[in-house]
Amino acid sequence: MKRLLFAILATGVIVGGCGKAEKTKKESEPDQSFEGSTAEETEVKDAWWEKELEVYESTDLPREMTKDEKDLMRKPGEFSGDQYDEQAAIEKLKELPDHLTSEQYSEAIVKLVAEDYHEEVQELIKFDPTIEATGSRPDEEIDEPTVNGVHYAILLDASGSMNAQNKGGTRMEEAKSAILSFIDVLPKESTVSLRVYGHEGTGSDADKERSCASTETLYNGANDAGKVKSALNQVKPAGWTPIGKAIAETKKDIPGDAGSAIVYVVSDGIETCGGDPVKEAKQLAAEGIEPIINIIGFQVDNEAQQLLKEVAEAGNGEFTLANSKQDVEKYWQEEYQRLMRAWEKWQREGLKEVEAKQQDLMKKAEGLGQSVMKKSEIEFKHAEALHIALSKEGIQEEYDITNKVWNLLYDRQQKIWRYGYETGTKTWREAYEGGNKVWREIYYEGNNKWQEYYHKQ
Structure with a gap:
C-alpha cells in the first residue's frame, strides 16, 4: 500500500455523508422487497455506521461557515483522542456488512476516530485582530493647548504697583513682553481674550471706588499677536x-462654543477692593466648560503668594511665582515641556501595550491553527491503523477498494491540516499587520506632538 509523506500539503474533500450499507443476496434467493423491511434490514438501518454524527450548535458567528467548516463541527467519534482503543474499534468495524464501497469504509472509520475541532473552528471564525491602545491621549487628560476650541483668557493686573521698576524695565513692561511671547506660540486655531483690571483712576482713596469697578476686555477674538500687542499698548x-471682579467678569469673554478654557491671571499683589477672588474662582470653575485658572504671581510678597495660591487651587489651576520677564517666560516654557513629557509617556506606554496585545493575538492565532493540524495528524494515525487492521482481517478484500480507502482518509487529513495551517496563518498575519499599523500611528502621533511643543519653547 502507498505511503505518502505527511509534509505534502495535498488538498481533498472532507467526506461528509455515506451511502446505506446493503446486504448481498445470493442469486438463488427470491426477491422479497415487496413484502416490506425485514428485522435484519431494520437493524442495519439503525446501525452505528449508518447514523450521522451529531453536530455542535454555533451562535454569534460574524460570518456564515463554509461547507468544510460545517463538517468540522461534527461531534467526535467514540474512539477519538485519548479515548482511542484500537482493539475495541476493530471489533466495531467487524460489524460492517460485506462489500461496502470505499467511501462507506472510509466514513465508518472516520465516525469512530474523528477528532473534535469545533472549538478551534469557532475561535478562528470569531478571531478579532483589532488592537487598540487604552491609554488616554494628553489632550484628553491634560489642558492640552492644541485642542480645537480652546480659549485662552488672559487677565492682566493694571494696578499702580505694576509700574514699579524691575531689572528689565517696569513690571508692566516685562509682563506685556512675556504675554506676547506666549501668544506667539499658541495654536493658530485657538481664541484669545485680554482683560485688564484696576486700570482706571489712581491708587488714592478718593479713586478707589472708580478703580475697583474697572475691568475691561481690550481684545477678544482669533489668535492674532499683532492685535493683542495693540491692545496691550493701551494699558497703563x-x-x-x-x-x-476681574475673574467674575471673565466668563463673559469665553465663547459659548469653546470646548475648554484656560485662564491666566498675571498679578503682582492681593485683592485690594474687598472682593473674594477664591469664591469667584470656584464659581467660574463650576461653569459647564470647567475653565482652569492659572495664576502667575509677579513680584509678590508672602501674603500675596498665599492668596493667589488659594485662588489657583479654587480654579483647579496652579500658582507660579515670577520675579522677572524671564521667570514668566520660563513658566510658559515649562508648560510646553510638561506636555512634551506627557506625549512621550503616552507614546511609550501605548507602544508597549500594543506590542503586548499583538503578541497575545499572534500566539492565539498560531495556537488555534496548530491545534487543528495536530488533531488531524492524530486522527489520521488512528484511522490508518484501523485501515491496516481491516486489510489484515480480510474485511477489505479488493486492492482497489483498500487503496481508495487509504487515499480518502489521507485526503481528509490533508484538507483539515491545510485548513488549520492556512486559517491560522491568515489570522496570525492579520494580528501582526494590525498591531504594526496601530504601533506606527501611536509612534508618529507621539513624535509629531513632541516636536510641536519642542519648537514652541
Whole structure:
C-alpha cells in the first residue's frame, strides 16, 4: 500500500455523508422487497455506521461557515483522542456488512476516530485582530493647548504697583513682553481674550471706588499677536486691584462654543477692593466648560503668594511665582515641556501595550491553527491503523477498494491540516499587520506632538 509523506500539503474533500450499507443476496434467493423491511434490514438501518454524527450548535458567528467548516463541527467519534482503543474499534468495524464501497469504509472509520475541532473552528471564525491602545491621549487628560476650541483668557493686573521698576524695565513692561511671547506660540486655531483690571483712576482713596469697578476686555477674538500687542499698548498701570471682579467678569469673554478654557491671571499683589477672588474662582470653575485658572504671581510678597495660591487651587489651576520677564517666560516654557513629557509617556506606554496585545493575538492565532493540524495528524494515525487492521482481517478484500480507502482518509487529513495551517496563518498575519499599523500611528502621533511643543519653547 502507498505511503505518502505527511509534509505534502495535498488538498481533498472532507467526506461528509455515506451511502446505506446493503446486504448481498445470493442469486438463488427470491426477491422479497415487496413484502416490506425485514428485522435484519431494520437493524442495519439503525446501525452505528449508518447514523450521522451529531453536530455542535454555533451562535454569534460574524460570518456564515463554509461547507468544510460545517463538517468540522461534527461531534467526535467514540474512539477519538485519548479515548482511542484500537482493539475495541476493530471489533466495531467487524460489524460492517460485506462489500461496502470505499467511501462507506472510509466514513465508518472516520465516525469512530474523528477528532473534535469545533472549538478551534469557532475561535478562528470569531478571531478579532483589532488592537487598540487604552491609554488616554494628553489632550484628553491634560489642558492640552492644541485642542480645537480652546480659549485662552488672559487677565492682566493694571494696578499702580505694576509700574514699579524691575531689572528689565517696569513690571508692566516685562509682563506685556512675556504675554506676547506666549501668544506667539499658541495654536493658530485657538481664541484669545485680554482683560485688564484696576486700570482706571489712581491708587488714592478718593479713586478707589472708580478703580475697583474697572475691568475691561481690550481684545477678544482669533489668535492674532499683532492685535493683542495693540491692545496691550493701551494699558497703563493706574489704581487698585479688583482681582475677584476681574475673574467674575471673565466668563463673559469665553465663547459659548469653546470646548475648554484656560485662564491666566498675571498679578503682582492681593485683592485690594474687598472682593473674594477664591469664591469667584470656584464659581467660574463650576461653569459647564470647567475653565482652569492659572495664576502667575509677579513680584509678590508672602501674603500675596498665599492668596493667589488659594485662588489657583479654587480654579483647579496652579500658582507660579515670577520675579522677572524671564521667570514668566520660563513658566510658559515649562508648560510646553510638561506636555512634551506627557506625549512621550503616552507614546511609550501605548507602544508597549500594543506590542503586548499583538503578541497575545499572534500566539492565539498560531495556537488555534496548530491545534487543528495536530488533531488531524492524530486522527489520521488512528484511522490508518484501523485501515491496516481491516486489510489484515480480510474485511477489505479488493486492492482497489483498500487503496481508495487509504487515499480518502489521507485526503481528509490533508484538507483539515491545510485548513488549520492556512486559517491560522491568515489570522496570525492579520494580528501582526494590525498591531504594526496601530504601533506606527501611536509612534508618529507621539513624535509629531513632541516636536510641536519642542519648537514652541
